[in-house]
Every structure is written in C-alpha cells, then in structure tokens.
Amino acid sequence: MKTRTNTSQIKDFNLVIFGGNGDLSKRKIIPALFHRFAAEQLNVEFDIYCVSRSPQDRDAFLKEIEGFLGNVDSKLVKTFFKRLKILVVPKNNAENYAEMKECLEANSNRQAIFYFSVPSGAFSEICTALKETGLSKENSKVVLEKPLGHSLKSSEEINNIIMSAFEERQVFRIDHYLGKETVQNLMVLRFANHLFERAWNAENIENIQITVAESLGVEKRAGYYDKTGALLDMIQNHLLQLLCLIAMEPPSSLNPDTVRNEKQKVLESLRPFTKETLATDIVRGQYTRGASNGDKLNSYLEDIDAYDSETETFVALKTYIDNWRWKNTPVYLRTGKRMKKRYSDIVINFKELPHNIFQDSQHALRNKLIIRLQPEERIELVQLSKIPGPGGYRFKPISLKLDFIDSFQDRMPDAYERLIMDVIRGNQTLFMRYDELASAWRWIESITDNWKKHTPLKLYESGTWGPGDDVMDDNTQWKTSPK
Known part of the structure; x- marks a missing residue:
C-alpha cells in the first residue's frame, strides 16, 4: 500500500528552468519533480517551463527525459508531461520574456520559482529581464547552481547581481550533497x-x-x-x-x-x-x-x-x-x-x-x-x-x-x-x-x-x-x- 506524503506545506507553483533543455534539467531536475509527483507529494497546481534558446522537438525532448525516469507507469508519465512546457527565449531581454510573462501571469496566485541551471555569466541578463518584466515578485524564489564564482570578488559580484532582483530570503544556493x-x-x-x-x-x-x-x-x-x-x-x-x-x-x-x-x-x-x-x-x-x-x-x-x-x-x-x-x-x-x-x-x-x-x-x-x-x-x-x-x-x-x-x-x-x-x-x-x-x-x-x-x-x-x-x-x- 502506497503511503501518501503530507502536502500541507506545499503551495501551487510555476517552475521556470533556465537551461531547461540542458543535461542537469533532463537528468536531475525534471526527474526529481516527476518522482515527487508519482509519490503524490505534488498534489497541487503546478506547471514546469523549460527555457531553451532554440526551438526543440517536443516529442524527442520528452522521450529523452523519459529515459531518465526509470521503470515507471507510462500513464503517469503522460499525465506529468502535460504540465511540461517549452519556452523559446533566444536572448534574455524583456521583449523575449513576453510569452513567459503571459504564462506566469495566467496563474498569478502561484509562487514563481526560477531555477538558474545556466553558467553564472548569464545571471545578470536574466535578473535584468526578470526585473524589467516585473516577474521577480515578493513570492518569487530563485535556485542557483554552482559554481558561484571563482574567487571571493567574483562571488560578491554574482551575489550583487542576484540581490538586484531578489532578497536573501528568496535565494536557494543548491548543493546536492x-x-x-x-x-x-x-x-x-x-x-x-x-x-x-x-x-x-x-x-x-x-x-x-x-x-x-x-x-x-x-x-x-x-x-x-x-x-x-x-x-x-x-x-x-x-x-x-x-x-x-x-x-x-x-x-x-x-x-x-x-x-x-x-x-x-x-x-x-x-x-x-x-x-x-x-x-x-x-x-x-x-x-x-x-x-x-x-x-x-x-x-x-x-x-x-x-x-x-x-x-x-x-x-x-x-x-x-x-x-x-x-x-x-x-x-x-x-x-x-x-x-x-x-x-x-x-x-x-x-x-x-x-x-x-x-x-x-x-x-x-x-x-x-x-x-x-x-x-x-x-x-x-x-x-x-x-x-x-x-x-x-x-x-x-x-x-x-x-x-x-x-x-x-x-x-x-x-x-x-x-x-x-x-x-x-x-x-x-x-x-x-x-x-x-x-x-x-x-x-x-x-x-x-x-x-x-x-x-x-x-x-x-x-x-x-x-x-x-x-x-x-x-x-x-x-x-x-x-x-
């Protein structure tokens, strides 16, 4: 008998993965969300937006992700994949974030989680675009992957960029260990x-x-x-x-x-x-x-x-x-x-x-x-x-x-x-x-x-x-x- 996990602390969310067609997203981030969905821990309203710089073949993209899910229920996979969407953003600027803004504001009651699965060199233009489009809000969160700099000075510079769009209480610097x-x-x-x-x-x-x-x-x-x-x-x-x-x-x-x-x-x-x-x-x-x-x-x-x-x-x-x-x-x-x-x-x-x-x-x-x-x-x-x-x-x-x-x-x-x-x-x-x-x-x-x-x-x-x-x-x- 499957034990249902307590979901009382989980709120509806939209997850935007910058670098959503990258290796980390396909191997770790999206499979992690699927397995929590399969365990009935995500019994809330949510959507996942995978940001790509170029158009993606959706079927090929989903098939590749499915290969990292293991031996799972195919019907459950199809249900989960309905919540997965691809956003093509050629450049990080307000103009190219129009579709993202429209998608997120369609469910503005949800918390917005921005996952930066990209090199830190892209953080500045992403943060600037999020600010200019008004997407970095009080209930937003940002997840950062290492490396966060190569020295104290460069780390401070990256942190200042992040703090220009978010507060410390909104920042999640992830270390999978x-x-x-x-x-x-x-x-x-x-x-x-x-x-x-x-x-x-x-x-x-x-x-x-x-x-x-x-x-x-x-x-x-x-x-x-x-x-x-x-x-x-x-x-x-x-x-x-x-x-x-x-x-x-x-x-x-x-x-x-x-x-x-x-x-x-x-x-x-x-x-x-x-x-x-x-x-x-x-x-x-x-x-x-x-x-x-x-x-x-x-x-x-x-x-x-x-x-x-x-x-x-x-x-x-x-x-x-x-x-x-x-x-x-x-x-x-x-x-x-x-x-x-x-x-x-x-x-x-x-x-x-x-x-x-x-x-x-x-x-x-x-x-x-x-x-x-x-x-x-x-x-x-x-x-x-x-x-x-x-x-x-x-x-x-x-x-x-x-x-x-x-x-x-x-x-x-x-x-x-x-x-x-x-x-x-x-x-x-x-x-x-x-x-x-x-x-x-x-x-x-x-x-x-x-x-x-x-x-x-x-x-x-x-x-x-x-x-x-x-x-x-x-x-x-x-x-x-x-x-």
Whole structure:
C-alpha cells in the first residue's frame, strides 16, 4: 500500500528552468519533480517551463527525459508531461520574456520559482529581464547552481547581481550533497542520540576524514574543469558543507537561520593556511596514464587535449577548527579524479582507550563511525567484539550497519528530490546563505593566493588513491573504500 506524503506545506507553483533543455534539467531536475509527483507529494497546481534558446522537438525532448525516469507507469508519465512546457527565449531581454510573462501571469496566485541551471555569466541578463518584466515578485524564489564564482570578488559580484532582483530570503544556493539521506541523518545522529553527542569533541575524537573519490576523469567537462580544478570544484562547496554539519554546535532549533548561523561559525573558525602549512599540510596532484580493471586510462593532459596544464585533479589537506570543541583535532579532506574507486564517506576516528587490559590484543582499542554517502548510503559503527569460542579474549573489529536500502523498503528519493521540495516549501535549512559562501571563499583564498608557489603539483597514476598520504600525521592512515 502506497503511503501518501503530507502536502500541507506545499503551495501551487510555476517552475521556470533556465537551461531547461540542458543535461542537469533532463537528468536531475525534471526527474526529481516527476518522482515527487508519482509519490503524490505534488498534489497541487503546478506547471514546469523549460527555457531553451532554440526551438526543440517536443516529442524527442520528452522521450529523452523519459529515459531518465526509470521503470515507471507510462500513464503517469503522460499525465506529468502535460504540465511540461517549452519556452523559446533566444536572448534574455524583456521583449523575449513576453510569452513567459503571459504564462506566469495566467496563474498569478502561484509562487514563481526560477531555477538558474545556466553558467553564472548569464545571471545578470536574466535578473535584468526578470526585473524589467516585473516577474521577480515578493513570492518569487530563485535556485542557483554552482559554481558561484571563482574567487571571493567574483562571488560578491554574482551575489550583487542576484540581490538586484531578489532578497536573501528568496535565494536557494543548491548543493546536492546536502540532500543525501545520510547527510541529513547527520543532524539526527548527532542531536538525537546521547551516545554520540557526548563524545563529539576533541577529547574523544582523534581525527575526522572526508573523502570524495571519483574513478572517472574530467569527461565532457574539460573546458570548465581546467579553469577550476579540484579545490574549487569540490572542496570549496561540497566538502566544506559536509564539514559544517559534522562540526557545528547544536542549534537551538531547526529554524533555517539558526542552523546556518552554526554552520557559519565553523567556517569562520577554520584555521587559514600559511606559506609554511601550504608546504606541509596540503598536496595537489594531477592524474597521469594508468589502468583500471585491465583498461588503459588516459592522462589528464590527454583528456583535455593540451600539452601543459597546472590544474589539479586531486587535493588532500589537513586543517583545524580553532574552537573549544575541536581544539587541535586534525580534519583531513581528500578529493580526486581517476582514483581507484568511486566512493564518498565521512569517517570519525575515535581516540584509543587510555589503558588496555587485554595485553595480547592485536587491535587498537578504538572505534570509528563511517558515514557512507555513495555509491550506497549507510552508517557504520566499527566496534571491537570477542570472537566466539575458547582461547581467551580474542576480538576483532565488527561493524554495526544501518544500510538504508536494506532497512527501508521504499524507493530512496534522490538528493535533488528532497532539495527541490524544500525550495517549494520555502525551507532554506540545507541551502547556503551568502555569508557562509563568503566565509568559505576567504578560507579557500588562504590556499589559492600562494599554493602554486609553495605546493608543487604531484603526478599520480590513474587508478590509484593519489598522493594523499603526504598530509597525514604519523601513525595515521586514510580509510580506504570497501572491496
């Protein structure tokens, strides 16, 4: 029996997707809306307008989207597609927005959500056109995809453009990592379980590790990636946002600004890099030729068809959060392309017990909490347990696992489904406020201002784990992925 989801907080809406015929729209945004529609969570009046610069073959467009919906009811798909419309807008100006204005004003009681699934270079002309046509109203919302700049200065310029048409309360800066079930469960794990919250500090935790490893290369993103690199593509947003949820103080409530205030404090407490720590606590790498499962892999330079590039495809670093809770606790961040396997996880390594009464033990008396984000989502607590049978106190690490796929029979919603529903509801908790973004940029610029002088580019073989060991303290290792 299908469980109907509560729709009491959802209001009628019109969603306008700029870049509506693009890859993100077809693969993620529209399928997310369909699955919420199929789950009876969108039992309100709504229409979706896909903005394209050139005319589209509607049937071919819908067929392509259908290919990303999975095994679903075809009748339901047809019903959903009736709400999907294509708007051809050759240029972003008031004249070309006439049809859009007519469509939106036909249902002026609905909230208007503008999804900017386009490069940030187009934001200015879109915002100007929305203002000139009177479409940016009190009940409007805007969703922004990264990258939101390449520096603090460029980020400020983009924000000023957005603020010319919208207020901060209307802005939703999306980071799909924050929509993952295990990431959202971090809040419950930390603040609803006495066991963890009492031990969640420097007194009990040895170090924190966050890894986002990708087995693919740059693929079709060569032009974008060579101007960006791993630091700005992944650490500046995804990994720092994950760190905020791990390290933040308990908020007084789940009010969006209350939660984001605590995240902001973490970013402000990150220890800036110096010329000395750039030489010892961070490594940047670039993949060379290698092999995986018997297949030969190209180098980064071959993938971007260039003879030379200083762009990093791998970053590992050690940093600290300078506050009472996390005083002198190392935080390790690692991300890279063409690594051995694709996986993302957060590892909380607890300290070893102060005294070992098991003199013959072969395992350190410490626990670890593993929060796996992909490819599967699960939480794993590694503890020591006695091996059954005679022979004394022989024990080994055993994992207690909460596997979401095994534990819950319902289909697991995609991250975009959760985040888009939050946009419709107006819940900004999982979306970055601009002061968070600015703080992240200030910390990132303590790296980028000098790292090419003090952090040489290291080459690593495709299909390996990269040169991340260089930043680890003595007797500390990265937790590697499962087999």
